[in-house]
Amino acid sequence: MTAKLAFFDVDTQRDFLEPTGTLHVKGAERLAGNLAALVEHARARRIPIVASADAHSPDDPEFRQFPPHCVAGTPGQRKVPATSVEGTRTVPSRPVAAADLDGARAAPAVLFEKQAFDAFTNPNLEPYLARLGALEFVVFGVATDYCVRAAALGLRQRGYAVRLVTDAIAPVAEDAGRRALEEMLAAGVVPTTTREVLSS
Numbered sequence: 001m002t003a004k005l006a007f008f009d010v011d012t013q014r015d016f017l018e019p020t021g022t023l024h025v026k027g028a029e030r031l032a033g034n035l036a037a038l039v040e041h042a043r044a045r046r047i048p049i050v051a052s053a054d055a056h057s058p059d060d061p062e063f064r065q066f067p068p069h070c071v072a073g074t075p076g077q078r079k080v081p082a083t084s085v086e087g088t089r090t091v092p093s094r095p096v097a098a099a100d101l102d103g104a105r106a107a108p109a110v111l112f113e114k115q116a117f118d119a120f121t122n123p124n125l126e127p128y129l130a131r132l133g134a135l136e137f138v139v140f141g142v143a144t145d146y147c148v149r150a151a152a153l154g155l156r157q158r159g160y161a162v163r164l165v166t167d168a169i170a171p172v173a174e175d176a177g178r179r180a181l182e183e184m185l186a187a188g189v190v191p192t193t194t195r196e197v198l199s200s
Helices: 028-044 098-104 125-132 144-157 174-186 194-199
Strands: 005-010 049-054 089-091 109-114 136-142 161-170 190-192
Touching: 005 028, 005 144, 028 049, 028 136, 028 161, 028 194, 049 125, 049 144, 089 098, 098 125, 109 125, 136 144, 144 161, 144 174, 161 174, 161 194, 174 190
Parallel strands: 005 049, 005 136, 049 109, 089 109, 136 161, 161 190
Antiparallel strands: none
16 A cells, blocks of 8 residues: 655654764754654554664764764664654665565664765665655654755655654754755745644
């Protein structure tokens, strides 16, 4: 059966969301309740969850711009409890066999590792979404002005409808977050809230 709706969980990792994280997004810890409610809603209704997660090497070039964060295998790279889903299938950011992508569709959540802001730099994401068959994505996570922006715009560029949960995102910088939100809305992203998603 073709899934018409899917959730897209952007980088809800400990280094970003927890105050002790190495690249904590200010105020992001306050999103935990809404994030948990969204994930629980998807799980209860068998809505597919697509997630992205940074998985950096210790010497990643990105660390020239930002402090080291989400190094693969470290505690900070793990997802926060609010969005952790048992049975999640992880897809590395190197090409995998088509059979692996087909098999991943049976998992309750599929997590795509990445080393850049844009989740679509994982070469498996686009073909997986084509297999998934979703037409609309509900997007949430961090950070509004970086990886959330890249995910939402990437989905719109590929023709998907996108709803952005504005009370389940947080920016690194407030001004940049506002500009990113304006850019996403101009691209056809529709703002929504956790309450609206849960009642729909």
